[in-house]
Amino acid sequence: MNGETVLDIAGGYQDKEKTIPYDVTTMNLVFSSGKIPETIGIALLVDKGLMELDTPIKEYWPEFAQKGKGEITMGDILSHRSGAMDSFEKTPDAATLQDDHKRDEFLASQKFLFPRGTVGYRGASSGKDEVFCMRAYIYYFTTVY
Amino acid sequence: MKFFVCEHTFIILPRCIDLSPCRCPYIPAFYTDAVVRRVDPLKRSLLQLVQEELFDTVGQSIFCPPISSHDWEGRMSKVHDIPLSKMMLGLLPQLYLSNFYRSVLGEDHPLVLSDSEVNLYRNWILKVDPNSPLVKPGLPDMDQGEASWNNRSSWLSYPMMSANCLTNARGTGHVFDAFMRGKVVSDDTLALFLKPVGTHEFDNFLSNNVTYSAGGFGIGGAGKEGPLFLGIFKQPVGAECTGWGGIGGSTIMHCLVGAHNVTLSYVPNLLSPRVALDRGMKLLSEAVGILLEE
Numbered sequence: 001m002n003g004e005t006v007l008d009i010a011g012g013y014q015d016k017e018k019t020i021p022y023d024v025t026t027m028n029l030v031f032s033s034g035k036i037p038e039t040i041g042i043a044l045l046v047d048k049g050l051m052e053l054d055t056p057i058k059e060y061w062p063e064f065a066q067k068g069k070g071e072i073t074m075g076d077i078l079s080h081r082s083g084a085m086d087s088f089e090k091t092p093d094a095a096t097l098q099d100d101h102k103r104d105e106f107l108a109s110q111k112f113l114f115p116r117g118t119v120g121y122r123g124a125s126s127g128k129d130e131v132f133c134m135r136a137y138i139y140y141f142t143t144v145y
Numbered sequence: 146m147k148f149f150v151c152e153h154t155f156i157i158l159p160r161c162i163d164l165s166p167c168r169c170p171y172i173p174a175f176y177t178d179a180v181v182r183r184v185d186p187l188k189r190s191l192l193q194l195v196q197e198e199l200f201d202t203v204g205q206s207i208f209c210p211p212i213s214s215h216d217w218e219g220r221m222s223k224v225h226d227i228p229l230s231k232m233m234l235g236l237l238p239q240l241y242l243s244n245f246y247r248s249v250l251g252e253d254h255p256l257v258l259s260d261s262e263v264n265l266y267r268n269w270i271l272k273v274d275p276n277s278p279l280v281k282p283g284l285p286d287m288d289q290g291e292a293s294w295n296n297r298s299s300w301l302s303y304p305m306m307s308a309n310c311l312t313n314a315r316g317t318g319h320v321f322d323a324f325m326r327g328k329v330v331s332d333d334t335l336a337l338f339l340k341p342v343g344t345h346e347f348d349n350f351l352s353n354n355v356t357y358s359a360g361g362f363g364i365g366g367a368g369k370e371g372p373l374f375l376g377i378f379k380q381p382v383g384a385e386c387t388g389w390g391g392i393g394g395s396t397i398m399h400c401l402v403g404a405h406n407v408t409l410s411y412v413p414n415l416l417s418p419r420v421a422l423d424r425g426m427k428l429l430s431e432a433v434g435i436l437l438e439e
Contacts, residue, residue: 001405001406001407001408001436002405002406002407003322003326003406008315010313010314012414012415014221014222014223014414015222015223016225020222022222022414023220024313024314024315025220025313025315026220026221026222026313026414027206027208027220027221027222027311027312027313027316028221028222028223028224028311028313028412028414029224029309029310029311029391030310030311030312030317030391030395030412031308031309031391031392031393031395032307032308032389032390032391032392032395033317033389033390033391033395033396033397033412034174034207034305034306034307034308034309034310034312034391035174035306035307035361035362035389036317036320036321036362036388036389036397037195037199037200037207037306037310037312037317037320038174038177038191038195038306038307039338039360039361039362040195040199040320040321040324040329040330041177041181041191041194041195041198041199041306042177042181042360043324043329043330043334043335043338043360044194044198044199044329044330045181045184045185045194046330046334046337046338047329047330047331047334050184050185050186051180051184053337053338053359057176057180060180060183060184061179061180061183064176064179074177074180075342075359077176077177078177078359078360078361079342079357079358079359079360079361080348080350080357080361081342084176085349085350094302094303097175097302097303098211098302098303100182100190103175103179103303104179107175107176107179114349118349119343119346119347119348119349119355119357120348120349120350120351121348121350121351121355122174122307122350
């Protein structure tokens with residue numbers, strides 16, 4: 001509050017066996033809360049005059065302009081209106097995503113599936129998660145029982 | 146309470162691997178990292194930039210994949226999935242019987258999903274709207290030995306700042322607090338990133354009206370007007386809040402409460418059916434309410 005920490009607490013356990021206490025230094029996945037530091041990182045570059053929110057990304061990364069992405073800006077991406085939302089045109093494999101060069105090549109080659117300006121959270125993709133588990137449970141209880 | 150995690154599910158229910166594509170929370174955050182590596186004079190990754198220029202300055206850490214098994218032995222906690230009982234009794238039926246649940250339990254019950262969450266999950270799980278972005282393809286499914294999420298090694302094998310990085314409430318809170326109080330960038334840059342882009346616009350992915358800032362933060366509103374997080378966090382009248390959260394409940398927000406700058410950060414390691422964890426949201430909302438009263 002006003003720059004002063006007034007409360008800093010943690011409780012519970014790190015593990016489901018409840019053997020390792022969870023304290024204020026424990027870290028875990030924060031999922032989309034990572035957008036906060038992501039955006040601030042971009043703000044640092046904008047503040048230094050190294051990037052502008054309304055400059056097309058192709059000015060910094062020419063290959064990005066492929067398949068109609070020439071006018072898309074970093075501002076579009078951050079404010080959830082680039083048209084990318086949750087999807088790639090093609091599904092990448094993990095090896096592609098693990099290598100900076102291959103990943104960039106793949107990213108540049110992708111068409112965004114929705115028109116620029118479409119408001120849509122950058123939020124989901126194929127995969128399986130706790131929501132998947134719900135489907136699994138539906139499947140399980142409707143086919144096994 | 147027994148935790149029932151996805152990994153166990155796959156062991157118990159191997160046939161579910163063959164189901165049609167399901168969904169995982171994932172943000173195509175790769176683009177920001179790719180641009181940062183080209184723009185930063187030191188050619189740092191987004192993670193390096195953020196760690197060195199943000200988290201280091203407040204004495205905190207952020208960690209992005211790849212994550213080895215050794216890393217888990219330290220101060221990193223795995224995220225635990227929604228308990229089976231909560232899933233079966235508290236969530237799935239609401240996709241069909243949301244009004245019944247509300248009438249029995251009351252709208253404020255922690256298990257009762259908001260309209261936005263019901264819409265989101267119905268599109269996500271039941272695919273009721275074939276035009277929804279939620280039915281489009283994306284990352285490979287984890288069970289093909291490729292990408293995945295949560296605690297799986299394949300999901301945690303490549304860095305996505307806004308999807309699969311690890312930190313804590315203290316770190317995110319300090320960083321966001323410094324940013325919002327103008328300690329990180331100039332006032333002009335701060336204003337640029339906080340400027341609203343549209344008002345109460347319909348988000349095609351979230352199936353909800355959201356007000357985003359130019360930097361992508363959610364901008365709050367009182368009651369049902371422009372809720373910060375899908376109608377869960379009801380911004381108290383008199384406060385102005387900005388922030389965002391992650392599925393399952395992590396939440397970081399900054400509120401102007403009268404003349405006071407208040408930053409609140411909450412990180413759980415147990416997922417919830419709620420898009421934003423009911424418990425965390427209640428805590429943060431009540432904290433703001435108490436400050437308003439005082």
